Amino acid sequence: MDNRIEFIYLSEPDTIKLGIMDAPGWVDVCEEVFTLLAKGDYLMGGSNHNSHGMGIIFPKESPFPNMPVAGPDRRFFAMPAYLGGRFDVCGNKWYGSNAANTKRGLPRSILTVLINDKETGAPLCHMSANLLSATRTGAIPGVAVRHLARKDSKAVAVVGCGPINKSCFRHLITQAPQVEKVFCYDLFIEKAQALAEWIKKEYGIKAEAASELPDALKDADIVTVAASRIKPLHIESSWLKKGVLLMLTGPAKGDDKLWTESKIVYDNIKLHEAYVEEAYASGDVAGYYAGVIGGPLYTLIDQGKLAKLEDSTDIGNVILGKKPGRTNDEENIVFVACGMAVFDVACGFELYQRALKQGVGQKLLLWNEPYLK
Amino acid sequence: MDNRIEFIYLSEPDTIKLGIMDAPGWVDVCEEVFTLLAKGDYLMGGSNHNSHGMGIIFPKESPFPNMPVAGPDRRFFAMPAYLGGRFDVCGNKWYGSNAANTKRGLPRSILTVLINDKETGAPLCHMSANLLSATRTGAIPGVAVRHLARKDSKAVAVVGCGPINKSCFRHLITQAPQVEKVFCYDLFIEKAQALAEWIKKEYGIKAEAASELPDALKDADIVTVAASRIKPLHIESSWLKKGVLLMLTGPAKGDDKLWTESKIVYDNIKLHEAYVEEAYASGDVAGYYAGVIGGPLYTLIDQGKLAKLEDSTDIGNVILGKKPGRTNDEENIVFVACGMAVFDVACGFELYQRALKQGVGQKLLLWNEPYLK
Numbered sequence: 205m206d207n208r209i210e211f212i213y214l215s216e217p218d219t220i221k222l223g224i225m226d227a228p229g230w231v232d233v234c235e236e237v238f239t240l241l242a243k244g245d246y247l248m249g250g251s252n253h254n255s256h257g258m259g260i261i262f263p264k265e266s267p268f269p270n271m272p273v274a275g276p277d278r279r280f281f282a283m284p285a286y287l288g289g290r291f292d293v294c295g296n297k298w299y300g301s302n303a304a305n306t307k308r309g310l311p312r313s314i315l316t317v318l319i320n321d322k323e324t325g326a327p328l329c330h331m332s333a334n335l336l337s338a339t340r341t342g343a344i345p346g347v348a349v350r351h352l353a354r355k356d357s358k359a360v361a362v363v364g365c366g367p368i369n370k371s372c373f374r375h376l377i378t379q380a381p382q383v384e385k386v387f388c389y390d391l392f393i394e395k396a397q398a399l400a401e402w403i404k405k406e407y408g409i410k411a412e413a414a415s416e417l418p419d420a421l422k423d424a425d426i427v428t429v430a431a432s433r434i435k436p437l438h439i440e441s442s443w444l445k446k447g448v449l450l451m452l453t454g455p456a457k458g459d460d461k462l463w464t465e466s467k468i469v470y471d472n473i474k475l476h477e478a479y480v481e482e483a484y485a486s487g488d489v490a491g492y493y494a495g496v497i498g499g500p501l502y503t504l505i506d507q508g509k510l511a512k513l514e515d516s517t518d519i520g521n522v523i524l525g526k527k528p529g530r531t532n533d534e535e536n537i538v539f540v541a542c543g544m545a546v547f548d549v550a551c552g553f554e555l556y557q558r559a560l561k562q563g564v565g566q567k568l569l570l571w572n573e574p575y576l577k
Numbered sequence: 578m579d580n581r582i583e584f585i586y587l588s589e590p591d592t593i594k595l596g597i598m599d600a601p602g603w604v605d606v607c608e609e610v611f612t613l614l615a616k617g618d619y620l621m622g623g624s625n626h627n628s629h630g631m632g633i634i635f636p637k638e639s640p641f642p643n644m645p646v647a648g649p650d651r652r653f654f655a656m657p658a659y660l661g662g663r664f665d666v667c668g669n670k671w672y673g674s675n676a677a678n679t680k681r682g683l684p685r686s687i688l689t690v691l692i693n694d695k696e697t698g699a700p701l702c703h704m705s706a707n708l709l710s711a712t713r714t715g716a717i718p719g720v721a722v723r724h725l726a727r728k729d730s731k732a733v734a735v736v737g738c739g740p741i742n743k744s745c746f747r748h749l750i751t752q753a754p755q756v757e758k759v760f761c762y763d764l765f766i767e768k769a770q771a772l773a774e775w776i777k778k779e780y781g782i783k784a785e786a787a788s789e790l791p792d793a794l795k796d797a798d799i800v801t802v803a804a805s806r807i808k809p810l811h812i813e814s815s816w817l818k819k820g821v822l823l824m825l826t827g828p829a830k831g832d833d834k835l836w837t838e839s840k841i842v843y844d845n846i847k848l849h850e851a852y853v854e855e856a857y858a859s860g861d862v863a864g865y866y867a868g869v870i871g872g873p874l875y876t877l878i879d880q881g882k883l884a885k886l887e888d889s890t891d892i893g894n895v896i897l898g899k900k901p902g903r904t905n906d907e908e909n910i911v912f913v914a915c916g917m918a919v920f921d922v923a924c925g926f927e928l929y930q931r932a933l934k935q936g937v938g939q940k941l942l943l944w945n946e947p948y949l950k
Contacts, residue, residue, distance in 0.1 A: 249633060249655070250631060258628060259657070268616075280698065284632070286653070294653050300667060300693050300697065306950065310697055315698075324678050325674060325678070371949075485858050566941065571705060574707065577683070
């Protein structure tokens with residue numbers, strides 16, 4: 205029997221060659237993943253099959269001088285998943301994150317994805333996954349805009365102007381080509397200005413930086429939020445235009461009405477149920493809620509002010525036509541999206557398939573014949 | 578600034594070239610890890626810093642025909658860790674396991690380890706880790722024999738004759754060169770015979786297969802247990818020789834006396850505390866205990882029949898001379914060792930250092946300059 209195992213390695217330039225930065229297609233891939241999530245054809249980590257993943261959590265202080273301590277965005281995380289449908293593979297995203305990286309000229313996180321055969325566990329494709337991760341995160345609001353935005357949306361607000369929200373914009377604009385105006389807001393006005401300039405140049409759309417958040421929001425039909433976790437973002441419901449689609453890729457707080465007078469559409473209800481379960485298991489529910497995007501929603505659900513998760517709408521069932529999405533142009537919709545390993549597996553598998561077809565990447569030998577059986 | 582990132586890839590043959598199968602040295606590496614565990618200079622996954630890792634757990638049945646379902650030894654697992662001391666790196670072991678692999682001529686598990694810079698998260702070395710994993714698992718009983726076995730140990734029993742216990746034997750025998758006789762026991766006598774033949778040939782030590790477990794145990798001063806989880810192994814205390822060192826790398830059950838009349842030495846008390854914590858959080862304590870090596874001990878501790886974990890002995894403190902190990906030749910000692918990601922990180926780092934020095938492995942480009950910052 206031939207037991208030789210080889211797998212493919214893709215550098216970041218390889219993933220670019222394979223189209224990771226070509227926006228439209230990834231919205232389709234992510235839409236497909238949402239339908240698999242709604243059907244239940246996936247497994248993420250843990251006994252509830254829906255854990256976000258497992259991190260190395262650095263302590264606030266340590267008696268060991270070399271041990272990393274807690275800092276902004278500082279963590280390591282492993283995110284394993286199986287995804288069904290045409291993907292039908294397992295994989296793991298593994299990354300280290302540290303806000304201090306940006307001072308070194310490096311991205312905040314450095315990520316790789318490994319895709320594995322579901323039967324044998326053999327590696328199929330290992331890849332640099334910074335672009336993959338930004339793309340899958342950005343394509344998800346693209347899916348939301350396709351299904352939940354007003355068809356006549358004319359203005360977009362980009363709240364938080366880092367690489368993640370830039371990716372969100374790149375994807376959502378493919379779904380709303382009629383948009384005429386973009387408002388950019390960031391804690392640092394220069395970042396908002398830079399993104400506005402880039403949008404004008406790249407897309408020929410009017411774009412401007414807003415120095416106050418309400419100014420960025422007041423005319424926006426589509427709002428994409430992916431701001432740094434360093435300073436909490438607060439959004440008042442009165443700042444929003446009627447009929448808005450507010451998409452949270454990063455955390456935001458707001459008055460109760462922001463949530464209770466909107467239709468909430470979740471990325472995956474079971475994931476949020478798992479978050480709530482983990483919050484209660486942690487013994488510090490409020491503390492746990494404070495650290496996750498859905499926290500403000502879970503708090504209102506616990507208080508009976510918002511529909512229970514099991515009675516709520518997920519985008520997968522909207523795509524499948526099993527639950528209503530937007531029913532009129534006046535309703536505000538909040539779309540909540542957390543990172544999920546299944547999207548990394550989907551996009552990683554897609555790149556792997558393209559690499560096979562196009563002969564891109566480096567073949568690596570695991571073994572010619574396993575030394576131990 | 579030069580932001581080019583490269584890392585090293587090591588195939589299984591590369592890891593052999595770098596000495597992964599050269600037994601004596603890895604016992605020293607693992608001994609070093611135990612002292613770091615005792616000092617607390619490490620972080621594994623989760624908020625308790627001591628989780629074994631996070632798995633994809635396959636369901637017993639699935640409505641999706643392609644979805645993997647539960648089977649013998651079938652799982653995927655991510656095991657992240659930071660390890661201090663001279664290692665001072667992060668890393669993750671990621672593997673898929675499936676007993677059916679052996680029918681395909683493949684090892685039961687296929688494993689890789691990725692070692693990362695603790696500050697930036699950048700990958701340093703990705704490697705085939707089947708041999709690494711077998712070596713770190715085998716070297717741990719080597720450390721136990723060094724510190725806990727009778728100095729005049731003459732006979733060894735190998736209970737379970739698969740690749741893991743073969744690795745255990747390869748390492749422990751370096752610490753007990755005076756051994757004159759080895760008894761091999763396995764559910765399948767042919768496997769026991771094959772291991773006995775190999776030991777005779779490789780080490781020139783008398784070795785024989787025992788068809789009954791008590792026969793294998795009755796004269797053994799050192800017992801290494803790493804049997805398949807498929808059929809539970811039962812050991813009666815009366816079958817053991819006085820003064821034995823019984824080392825559990827895999828699960829075993831026994832009468833209460835097996836545990837209560839032995840001195841228990843743990844690999845890492847905090848890990849076992851985390852297992853107990855996770856068992857209680859799972860809502861099915863007995864079910865959880867049944868699946869882990871320490872289960873029979875935790876049950877007796879809960880019943881008040883065995884010393885609490887916090888009052889127990891760990892091998893790291895024995896090595897450091899802070900807790901007594903063996904105090905006389907009559908006491909029975911049970912050493913309990915579970916897999917820990919810190920050992921993978923330690924051995925992975927050691928291979929990475931050797932690869933740098935010896936120029937072994939393949940350099941892989943992550944990026945010349947990160948496309949997104």
